[in-house]
Each structure stands twice: as structure tokens, then as C-alpha cells.
Amino acid sequence: MKPDVTSFFDEATNTVSYVVKDPKGSACAIIDSVLDFDHASGRTDTRSADDIIAHVREHNLDVHWLLETHVHADHLSAAPYIQQKVGGKIGIGERITVVQDTFGKVFNEGTEFQRDGSQFDALFKDGDIFDIGQLRGDTLHTPGHTPACLTYVIGDAAFVGDTLFMPDFGTARCDFPGGSSEMLYNSVQKILSLPQDTRIFVCHDYKAPGRDDYAWETTVAAEKAQNVHIGAGRSKDDFVAMRDARDAQLGMPKLIIPSLQVNMRAGHMPPADEQGNVFLKVPINRL
Template sequence: MQPHVSAFFDEQTNTISYVVKDPGGSACAVIDSVLDFDYASGRTDTRSADAIIAHVKNEGLKVEWLLETHVHADHLSAAPYIQERVGGKIGIGDQITTVQDTFGKVFNEGTEFQRDGSQFDQLFVEGDSFAVGQLRGDVMHTPGHTPACLTYVLGDTAFVGDTLFMPDFGTARCDFPGGSSEMLYRSIQKILSLPDETRIFVGHDYKAPGREEYAWETTVAEQKARNVHVGGGKDCESFVAMRDARDAKLPMPKLIIPSLQINMRAGKMPPADEHGDVMLKVPLNKL
């Protein structure tokens, strides 16, 4: 089946969110939504999420799933906001518990923060399947960028999150806690074992040098032939050496501190204090 895919690009974070529709009906899934956030003022905004909601309503769609490919470190999830307005179950990989345990300690969350993934409606494991109307979705565990990364395969499409970028930009970083360049290489090979004609939709685009337009759709065949980090049959040892050296020079994403605290809670804010105010923590010398 060929699902209908609508893309929503957020230039502030270079994130692409997707609405994936059953070609034979009105059911859809929303993948990797964005809650806008101004770090300087500490203010959230819902314009990106509202654009998705407006699309859903205008097209007469029924949201069945709000899927996260992983706990994002560069933008806040709008899944709970969208769920409250148009429904859907929030899903992520079951290794979210590893991420929650790691960053629960980094942010000194204490015993009140549950590290069992219970903030999400569904925890997926490798080989799970789910339905979007008559459209079947299959789950691939593709860790490396983070331990909990998933690829969602729906019909002839694969939504790879941050695992792969466009062929001229390469692959995801692996230097976050629990990341592994060797594991990422194996995960990418799993994705590239899908049929050559499989459409790949990436989670971010940063316009590689020489390219004027943002892009987010490619194919397995294009990635195998042209990806600057893994294409042309590059071996694991070469990839790991390149990726580790590159990652050592990368700065932390500018929204990593708010993103992790919120996204490991399924996009929900930390508990308010006795005055009803929500606060985020800034751990010093931890990341």
C-alpha cells in the first residue's frame, strides 16, 4: 500500500513532522510532532501543532496514533497537545525506560518520576505491528542515535527519525548517553535491507552544502548508492571511525535540556510547584 504522506517542516528546529494517511480511508498517524519553544523567554507556542490539527480537521481525518521515533533532544513533542484536541494513542519504543533511567538521574528527578514508560500509551518492541485504518504498520528497533530509536514502516514508506538523513547529509550523531556508532551502522543496514523502492522519510534536514532547498524524502536505493556516510557499501569499521571523530566536534543541541525533560515524559510538562508554576532544571557539567 502507498499511504498519503503530508510533511510539516519546522525551520526553527529543522524538524519534519508527518501525517500518514490510510490510502483507503480517513485514519491517520502523526509522527514526531513539534511544540514550539523560545528558550530565551521560556515560552511555548502551538503554531506548528495547530497546523497539523488544522490539516487533520480540514481533511476529515481520524488520528489513531501519535508516534515518536525516539526521545528527541532538539525539539519538544506536541503529542499530548494534539491528543487532547483530536485523539490518538502516543507510542514510542520500549527502550524509553533506559532513556528515562539515564536522564532521570541527570536531572535528579527523584522517585516521583516513573521510569517505566507509563507516560506513553504504547511501548513498541522489534517486530510489533499496528494498524492505521486498513494500513499496516511494522516496528523496527533501530538504536544507535539513542537506545530507544524506532523506524516505522507503513506500506511502502519508512519513517526513520534521526537514524538517516538525506543522502547528501549522512547519518545521525551517536554521542548521547546510550548511543553507539557501531549499533547505528547495524541499524542502518537493517533499514537498507528493505526493498529498494521503499520511500524513506527523514526526521530532520539541514540543507547539505550546495543544496538550495530543504528535502526529506528519499529511497532505500538512493541511500545505498549515495549516502555520504554509509553509501557504496562502506564497511562498519570505516563508518565508526568517521562517526566518532565527527561527533567529538559537535556541540550539544541548543534545546537538549528542555527537550529531554519534557519528551521523556511523553511531551508532558514536569509537575508544577506549590504555586502552580512549571520549572525546568539546568544540570551543570552533566551533558
């Protein structure tokens, strides 16, 4: 079945969120939503999430799932806010527990921060099946960028998170704690083993050199033939050497510190103090 896919692009974080709808009904899933955040002032805004909510209400959609492909390091998730407004269950890969354990230590969260994934409504493992109305969704564990990365294969569409970008931009970085270029190579091969005409929807686009417009939809065939990092039969050894050298030159995403603290909590802010104030921590020399 071919799901109806509506995209929402947030240029501030170069993130693409998706509403994936059963073409024979009103059921839908929302993938990788964005909570707007101004780092300088520490203020949040819901305009990006409100655009998705308006779309859901305008088309009388029934939100079954709020899916996260991984714990994002470049934007905050709006899943709890959207859930409050239009419902749906928040899901992520079961290896979120590894991410929570790693960054619970980085941010000195103490024993109050649960590291069992209980902040989420569903934890998917490799091969799990879920439904969006009459649509079937399959989960592929595709680690490398993070230990918990999932690809959601829904009908003829695969939502790959940060594992792959458009063919002219390549692949995700692997230098975050728990990342691995070798694992990423293997994960990409798993995605590229899907049917050649499978539509691939990426989570970010940054306009590759020479391209004037943003883009976020491609195919397995195009990635396999043209991906500048891993296409045309590139060997694992060559990919790992390229990816590791490239990652060594990259700086940290500008929103990594707030994003990790919020997203490892399923989009919730850290607990407020007795006066109702919420604070985020800045670890020194840890990232």
C-alpha cells in the first residue's frame, strides 16, 4: 500500500517532519516532530508543531502514532505537545535505554532520571510490526548514528531518520557517544536491500553544493547508485575511513545540549523546581 505522505520542513533546524496517512482511512502517524527553541533566550515555541496539528484537524485525521526515528541532537521533539492536542502513542527504538544511560551520565541526571525507556509509550525492536489503520509498519534497527536509530517502513515508504541523506549529501555522522561508522555501513545495506522503488524520506536536508532547493524524498535505487558516501558499491573499509575522517572535522550541532536532555525524555522537559522553573544543564568538556 502507498501511504499519503505530507512533509513539514523547519528551515531553522533543517528538519523534515512527516504526517503519514492510511490512503483508505483517516488513521495517521506523525514522524520526527519539532518543538521550536531559541537557544539564546531559552524560549520554546510551538509554531512548527501547530502547523502539523492544524493539518491533522483540517483533514479530520486520527493520530495513532507519534514516532521518533532516534534521539535527535539537532532539534527538540514536540511529541508530548502534539499528543496533548490530538492524541497518539509516542514510540522509539528499544535501544533508547542505551542512549538514556549514556547521556544520563553526561548530564549528571542522578537516580531520579529513569533509564528504562518508560517515558515513551512504545519501544520497538528490530522486526516489530505496527498498524496505522490498514497500513502496515515494519521497524528496522539501523544503528550507527546512534544506538537507538530506527527506520520505519510503512507501505512503500521508508523513513530513515538521519541514517541516510539525499544521494548528493551522503550519510549521517557517527561520532556521537555510541555511534559507529561500521554499524552505519551495515544499517545502510539493510535499507538498500528494500525493494528498489521504495520511497525514502530523510529527516534533514542541507542543500548539497550545486543544488538550489531543499529536497527530502528519494528512492532505494537512487541511493544505491548515487549516494556520494556509500553508493555505487563502495566497500565498508573505504566508507569507514571516509566517515571517520569526515566526522573528526565536524563541530557539535548548535542545539545538541538542550535536544539530548529533552529528547531522551520523550520530548518532556526536565522536572521543574519548587517554584515551577525548568533548567537545562551544560556539561563542560563532555561532548
